[in-house]
Amino acid sequence: MDPEVPVLSVCDLGIVRNVEIDAAGTVTVTVTPTYSGCPAILVIEQDIADAIIAAGIPSVQVQTTFSPPWTTDWIAPDARARLKAYGIAPPGRAESGGLVQLMRARPAVQCPYCDSHDTEIRSEFGTTACKSLCWCRSCRQPFEEFKAI
Amino acid sequence: MSGSKGSVTPPVAPSPNVLFETLLRLGDDRLVLGHRVSQWCGHGPILEEDIALANVALDLVGQATMLLHLAGEVEGAGRDEDALAYFRDEIHFRNCLLVEQPNGDFGTTIVRQFLFDVYSVVQCDALTHSTHPELAAIAAKSLKEVKYHLRHSGDWLLKLGDGTSESHDRVQRALNSLWRFTPELFAADDIDRAAFAAGIGPDLAALQSQWSSIVRDVVARATLTMPPDVPIRAGRTARQGAHSEHLGHMLAEMQIVARSHPGAKW
Numbered sequence: 001m002d003p004e005v006p007v008l009s010v011c012d013l014g015i016v017r018n019v020e021i022d023a024a025g026t027v028t029v030t031v032t033p034t035y036s037g038c039p040a041i042l043v044i045e046q047d048i049a050d051a052i053i054a055a056g057i058p059s060v061q062v063q064t065t066f067s068p069p070w071t072t073d074w075i076a077p078d079a080r081a082r083l084k085a086y087g088i089a090p091p092g093r094a095e096s097g098g099l100v101q102l103m104r105a106r107p108a109v110q111c112p113y114c115d116s117h118d119t120e121i122r123s124e125f126g127t128t129a130c131k132s133l134c135w136c137r138s139c140r141q142p143f144e145e146f147k148a149i
Numbered sequence: 150m151s152g153s154k155g156s157v158t159p160p161v162a163p164s165p166n167v168l169f170e171t172l173l174r175l176g177d178d179r180l181v182l183g184h185r186v187s188q189w190c191g192h193g194p195i196l197e198e199d200i201a202l203a204n205v206a207l208d209l210v211g212q213a214t215m216l217l218h219l220a221g222e223v224e225g226a227g228r229d230e231d232a233l234a235y236f237r238d239e240i241h242f243r244n245c246l247l248v249e250q251p252n253g254d255f256g257t258t259i260v261r262q263f264l265f266d267v268y269s270v271v272q273c274d275a276l277t278h279s280t281h282p283e284l285a286a287i288a289a290k291s292l293k294e295v296k297y298h299l300r301h302s303g304d305w306l307l308k309l310g311d312g313t314s315e316s317h318d319r320v321q322r323a324l325n326s327l328w329r330f331t332p333e334l335f336a337a338d339d340i341d342r343a344a345f346a347a348g349i350g351p352d353l354a355a356l357q358s359q360w361s362s363i364v365r366d367v368v369a370r371a372t373l374t375m376p377p378d379v380p381i382r383a384g385r386t387a388r389q390g391a392h393s394e395h396l397g398h399m400l401a402e403m404q405i406v407a408r409s410h411p412g413a414k415w
Contacts, residue, residue: 035294037183037204037211066215067286069293094293124301125201129208133197149293 003040003047004128005146007086010044014074017065026059027052032070035129035149072148084112089134089145109145111136121145167343168281169223170243171350173233174340174388175272176216177244180234181396182265183209184403185252194255201301205262208294215287235407239397240390247330249387249396256319259305260327264364266299268334271359272351280348303367310371321373328376334360336381338388 002008010016010031018030029048033041045062052060072091075083080090089112108117116138123133124147131144187206193199217230228236248265252258273295276288309316335357337345344350368375385391407413 033211035208035211036215036290037207037209039207066290067282069286069290071293123197123201124297124304125197125204127200129204133200147297149297 001047003043005083005086005088005130007082008075008079010048012076012079012082014070015044016048024059025057026061027057028061028063030063030065032065032068034070038129040128070149072146075146083146087112087143088131089143091146091148094148109134111139111141112143113141114139119143164343165223165225167340167347168349169220170340171344172216172220172223172284173243174245175276176213176220176230176233177242178248178265178269179209179216180213181242181244181399182248182262183207183213184399185248185250186258186262188252189258198255202258205298205301208291208298212287212291212294215290219283219287231407235404239392239400242390242392242396242400243388244392244396245330245333246387246393247327247334249393249399250327250330251395253323254319256309256316257323257327259302259309260320260323262298263302263306263367264327264331266295266302267360267363267367268356269295270299271356271363275351275356279350284349306367306373307371310368310373317372320371324368324373325376329379332379332381333386333388336386338386340388 002010002013005013013034015031015034016029017032018028020028020030022028029052031045031048045064049060049062071094073094075091083090089109092107092109106121109119109121110117111119111134114136116136118137119134120137121132122135122142125131126133126144130147130149132147134143134145135141136143183206186202186209189202190199190206193202213234214230217233221228221230221233247261250257250261252261270292273288273292277285277292279285279288306320309320311317335353337353341350341353345352365375387393
């Protein structure tokens with residue numbers, strides 16, 4: 001599970017890119033970080049290794065890849081539903097191409113509590129790198145959005 | 150990056166030194182700015198900004214970690230990213246002058262961040278076409294993050310510039326004061342020319358024109374005035390190790406724990 005978003009597993013997030021087992025029984029897991037500076041990276045790698053060892057595999061390697069870069073488009077529909085139920089607005093589609101769309105009109109984020117689109121972004125950066133802070137004008141509650149990246 | 154379509158001349162193979170120096174320049178910009186921005190943690194003007202600046206700092210230090218790790222591998226002298234960050238002295242840092250300037254007030258921090266974020270976006274975009282695959286991968290990852298940084302700093306520049314007369318004057322003063330450090334970003338030396346020839350680094354003249362058009366657009370919309378162009382300072386640049394008096398103080402603070410307890414783990 002993601003230590004910061006405990007309703008998503010590392011597979012739901014698309015962090016685990018590959019798992020291989022060689023003839024000697026060593027399991028190699030390839031992961032990609034969400035954000036370059038995500039402080040949870042080392043905890044996640046350790047948790048993966050611990051979980052595999054706990055499952056009875058004696059030898060584990062966790063390696064990192066940066067390509068292709070992680071995108072929230074890899075988060076599956078059922079995982080998005082769990083995010084919403086947890087109170088975090090799931091990410092929209094990640095923009096591709098286009099060098100800079102500074103101050104672009106972002107589609108309104110849907111409030112995970114009351115489903116209203118009458119919301120505003122208070123800050124592009126929330127309690128973790130992967131989320132932004134929003135405010136619902138309809139139910140008057142603050143909420144977080146999982147940023148599309 | 151290198152060569153035009155249909156060119157028969159293969160790119161000049163980069164010497165390890167050119168690649169190493171290029172990676173240090175990229176990594177040190179982000180390490181130094183990341184540390185500077187992290188100094189706001191606990192001091193932000195409002196809670197949301199405290200959190201935002203800490204997030205930006207984390208991304209920058211994360212990008213620096215990837216770049217300096219790769220630099221250490223290219224160098225092949227057994228130095229990892231921590232050795233490069235904590236055990237090099239000021240003259241061996243290759244960051245530009247802009248990023249080492251003190252935080253000043255919030256407006257100064259935002260102007261410095263905006264000028265760098267635009268630079269970083271156009272630079273990372275160009276570097277996604279680098280012939281060096283690992284560098285291209287780091288650039289593609291970083292580009293997604295720095296677009297958010299630019300949206301944040303650009304948004305604030307508009308708010309402060311087009312805000313009260315106090316906020317307007319403060320960011321205008323900051324822009325005037327920091328402007329003299331911007332020509333250095335695009336002053337190509339032998340390392341930059343060799344990196345471009347080898348296809349690993351971008352054409353700085355092309356970056357400058359992209360950077361300039363975005364900066365001018367946002368500055369105008371923020372109701373600010375573009376400062377007059379300034380010539381680049383003669384002599385060695387910060388990219389060649391000639392830094393302002395501010396970097397040494399910052400490094401002393403950043404490096405003291407690692408140097409006092411070499412090899413410490415926590």
